[in-house]
Amino acid sequence: MTASTDRPAASASAPEIAPEPRRLAAIDLGSNSFHLLVANYQDDRLQVVARQGDKVQLAAGLDEDGLLDEAAMTRALECLARFAPFLEDIPPRDLRVVGTNALRDADNSQDFIDRAEALLGTRIEIIAGREEARLIYLGAAHAVAEEGRRLIVDIGGGSTEFIIGEHFEPQALESLRMGCVTFTRRFFDNGEITEKRMRRAELAALSELANIQRPFQKLGWSDPVGSSGTIKAAAAVIAAAGKSPEGVITRQGLQDLRKRLLKCKRLDKVAMEGLKPDRARVFPAGIAILGAVFEAFELEAMRYSDGALREGVLYDMAGRNSPEDSRLKTLANLERVYGVDARQADNVAATALGLLDQVREAWELDEDQARFLEWASRLHEMGLAISHSQFHRHGAYLLEHSDLAGFSRPEQRLLAFLVRAHRRKFPVKEWQALPAAERRSHARLARLLRLAVILNHSRPEQPPALPRLAADGEALRLRLAAEAPSLLLADLEQEVAYQQAAELTLTLDTD
Numbered sequence: 001m002t003a004s005t006d007r008p009a010a011s012a013s014a015p016e017i018a019p020e021p022r023r024l025a026a027i028d029l030g031s032n033s034f035h036l037l038v039a040n041y042q043d044d045r046l047q048v049v050a051r052q053g054d055k056v057q058l059a060a061g062l063d064e065d066g067l068l069d070e071a072a073m074t075r076a077l078e079c080l081a082r083f084a085p086f087l088e089d090i091p092p093r094d095l096r097v098v099g100t101n102a103l104r105d106a107d108n109s110q111d112f113i114d115r116a117e118a119l120l121g122t123r124i125e126i127i128a129g130r131e132e133a134r135l136i137y138l139g140a141a142h143a144v145a146e147e148g149r150r151l152i153v154d155i156g157g158g159s160t161e162f163i164i165g166e167h168f169e170p171q172a173l174e175s176l177r178m179g180c181v182t183f184t185r186r187f188f189d190n191g192e193i194t195e196k197r198m199r200r201a202e203l204a205a206l207s208e209l210a211n212i213q214r215p216f217q218k219l220g221w222s223d224p225v226g227s228s229g230t231i232k233a234a235a236a237v238i239a240a241a242g243k244s245p246e247g248v249i250t251r252q253g254l255q256d257l258r259k260r261l262l263k264c265k266r267l268d269k270v271a272m273e274g275l276k277p278d279r280a281r282v283f284p285a286g287i288a289i290l291g292a293v294f295e296a297f298e299l300e301a302m303r304y305s306d307g308a309l310r311e312g313v314l315y316d317m318a319g320r321n322s323p324e325d326s327r328l329k330t331l332a333n334l335e336r337v338y339g340v341d342a343r344q345a346d347n348v349a350a351t352a353l354g355l356l357d358q359v360r361e362a363w364e365l366d367e368d369q370a371r372f373l374e375w376a377s378r379l380h381e382m383g384l385a386i387s388h389s390q391f392h393r394h395g396a397y398l399l400e401h402s403d404l405a406g407f408s409r410p411e412q413r414l415l416a417f418l419v420r421a422h423r424r425k426f427p428v429k430e431w432q433a434l435p436a437a438e439r440r441s442h443a444r445l446a447r448l449l450r451l452a453v454i455l456n457h458s459r460p461e462q463p464p465a466l467p468r469l470a471a472d473g474e475a476l477r478l479r480l481a482a483e484a485p486s487l488l489l490a491d492l493e494q495e496v497a498y499q500q501a502a503e504l505t506l507t508l509d510t511d
Helices: 070-087 101-105 109-120 129-144 180-187 195-219 229-240 251-264 277-297 309-319 326-337 342-363 367-379 391-401 409-420 428-432 436-455 486-501
Strands: 022-029 034-042 045-054 095-099 124-126 149-155 160-166 169-176 223-226 248-250 301-304 468-472 475-480 506-510
Touching (some): 034 070, 034 309, 045 309, 070 109, 095 309, 101 129, 248 251, 342 468, 391 409, 436 486, 486 506
Parallel strands (some): 022 095, 149 223
Antiparallel strands (some): 034 045
8 A cells, every 4th residue: 555645735734833922121210119020022912021129219319419329329239230130031122221310310320320231231221201201101001001091190209200192192291300209308308297298298299280280181181090109009008998999099098198197297107008118208208299190180080000111111112123113203203393305314314324334344333323323314404494504513402402202312312413423523522421332333423424424415316326435443444436526525535634633534545
């Protein structure tokens, strides 16, 4: 008997193998607590693998001169050392470490960042207040996942974020300088809890809220949601007292909680069912802020959601470098608002990337750096909307000091430096002010952008033919066609002088 050679088609019998989930990790360097979240991302959902938190109280280490003291930095570094083993198998592209209010405010934050980056082996990004608010909304919106316009409130250690949005799109973002750690130092510094001190804290919060009260109420919302540790603790304490359903804060429950705190009389005497001991000291200040929020926005109830900054960071990271990258929308908006010449931007970007490809290996430039070179190329003329004179300075200022959704402060600093450096004298002073670890790569990208702008000086219809570019260490050699226009040669000879003045080498050759 001859065995049959017939086989069923593989597609008919073999089950499809689901792709491996992407492992993501985020660390939130908050003013009160540090949090680590590791999760698998698949089908637009997060499955938590590890979650860690530690009350570092970084903001408590800020002195009157705006400097983080050594004790606070030591607490923070010890916490990060405990987090580090959870990150061993996470690729750099799938890890983000973000710092918030305390690191925004500290004049010596770079000292801590340098030490923390050496410990973790990855970059730390300081994010602006509104960017923090956007990421908080992204995390909370995924956790809530319901229809309707919602108000999100997140009371942190040094700032409180407010967001109104629908679905996953925020419509109003604000970050106010009030938090449970900073308000504890400001209003409860001697450890006493009195009616006078509590009301002073509430009035200070109401003063901050006055700037956003009307525009937020005009937008309106149907669902107030809180996403911070303060709100989680308040909901737990109120529920434990039988004053409201679990996970819900009512106005009456909050008023009863305030009375209970006043009866404690001192911060070191605050102890309530549902309240963790490590939050007790900053709890009265957090309740003062929350009470002011209820008062300003005339809230009757607020529910707690466990989605917050770190979840938002993971969802945002999952969409990065894809068509859903929030930074692309920001860049398109900047081009529109400042009337950027799209054709010239396209031509400069194409030339810059073509030059980068020729020195990519010698200068060890990666895809992320290429992306920022392209973006800076597209925005290099945005300062023209203010004035032609010194427009590179105007553009740099706008990029450094605007709230750019999706961008961290180091990313904005890179864009701003490239735009500042794209013409005239190479900005040595600004370059030397950059963190040491960034200087070489930033200078390399700036030099490529400068050449791309010069090669497109005549604003051609199409990008010009690329000259040959080679790098030997930091020295560049540009080889031009023999028939290169005299105006282009003159521009390039001036560029040789500009780079020589900055102790950089650019050599011109002609075939």
